[in-house]
Amino acid sequence: MIWHLGVIGGSGLAEGLDLDDAQEIAVSSPFGTPSGPVITGKIAGKRVTFIARHGKGHRLTPSAVDYRANIDVLKRCGVTDVLSLSAIGSLAEDMAPGHFVAVDQFIDRTQGRCGSFFGEGLVAHVSLADPVCARLSKLAADAAEASGATVHRGGCYIAIEGPQFSTRAESRLYRQWGAQVIGMTAMPEARLGREAELPYAVLGMVTDYDCWRDGEAVAASEVFAVMKANAALARETVRKLVVSLPKKRSASPVDTALDGAIVTAPGARDGNLAAMLDAVAGRVLR
Ligand SMILES: CSC[C@H]1O[C@H](OP(=O)(O)O)[C@H](O)[C@@H]1O
Numbered sequence: 001m002i003w004h005l006g007v008i009g010g011s012g013l014a015e016g017l018d019l020d021d022a023q024e025i026a027v028s029s030p031f032g033t034p035s036g037p038v039i040t041g042k043i044a045g046k047r048v049t050f051i052a053r054h055g056k057g058h059r060l061t062p063s064a065v066d067y068r069a070n071i072d073v074l075k076r077c078g079v080t081d082v083l084s085l086s087a088i089g090s091l092a093e094d095m096a097p098g099h100f101v102a103v104d105q106f107i108d109r110t111q112g113r114c115g116s117f118f119g120e121g122l123v124a125h126v127s128l129a130d131p132v133c134a135r136l137s138k139l140a141a142d143a144a145e146a147s148g149a150t151v152h153r154g155g156c157y158i159a160i161e162g163p164q165f166s167t168r169a170e171s172r173l174y175r176q177w178g179a180q181v182i183g184m185t186a187m188p189e190a191r192l193g194r195e196a197e198l199p200y201a202v203l204g205m206v207t208d209y210d211c212w213r214d215g216e217a218v219a220a221s222e223v224f225a226v227m228k229a230n231a232a233l234a235r236e237t238v239r240k241l242v243v244s245l246p247k248k249r250s251a252s253p254v255d256t257a258l259d260g261a262i263v264t265a266p267g268a269r270d271g272n273l274a275a276m277l278d279a280v281a282g283r284v285l286r
Pocket residue numbers: 009010011012053054062085086087088162183184185186220223224
């Protein structure tokens with residue numbers, strides 16, 4: 001198998017990546033409408049496909065993003081791995097604004113989002129014990145470092161529903177829970193990536209200290225200002241990451257995440273849902 005990196009660009013990264021032969025492609029999903037145009041192109045001859053998470057001009061709130069449609073269209077495009085670039089708040093003194101964090105764990109406090117491709121008539125339970133692909137995360141961290149970023153390897157990300165930022169009491173509680181960074185989007189994206197058998201990693205860019213420090217409070221304008229200052233570094237990181245990929249992609253354990261995960265007996269399966277899952281779960285449903 002060869003590498004085909006999917007990149008989901010978050011706040012401040014809606015403009016996309018520097019791709020050779022970039023073109024917009026029409027891909028639709030039975031799960032809904034992706035956030036915006038799907039742009040595919042190449043870096044150093046290797047295919048990369050990009051979606052802006054909040055759409056062109058940042059139209060979508062974190063709650064309104066159709067995470068299933070985004071992951072499903074990336075899968076349909078033949079993406080093999082997904083890197084999320086996200087703005088994050090820091091809940092840890094040493095993770096300062098401007099730093100990058102290669103996230104490795106999540107606490108999910110989102111509410112009411114569609115967190116699974118599966119459902120009534122086709123039930124699946126995948127493992128999320130290690131929700132991030134260690135290989136992709138390391139490659140991304142190495143590339144960020146090589147681009148000049150200060151990188152923290154590992155960090156627990158708490159996903160909140162938003163769109164409001166947290167209260168001070170919440171921010172302090174999340175620190176007690178062991179969360180080190182905070183955002184509004186990596187869940188259910190990470191869950192869905194796993195169900196779609198796509199190794200997933202989050203490279204978070206710290207934009208603020210949230211509001212746990214005395215007297216400080218985050219503002220959206222601050223997040224965008226830091227992201228604007230870091231956008232070139234993020235693009236260079238993706239370029240270096242893709243350049244560093246070996247020609248051939250060896251197997252990842254996530255490639256077979258659905259093995260043994262579907263528990264609904266063949267005779268009890270919902271045919272319509274099975275048809276919608278042709279890209280996500282076709283490997284095991286065919
Ligand atoms: C614009 S401030 C809050 C916003 O920024 C982050 O977005 P993303 O993860 O897509 O970079 C955060 O999760 C919120 O959605």
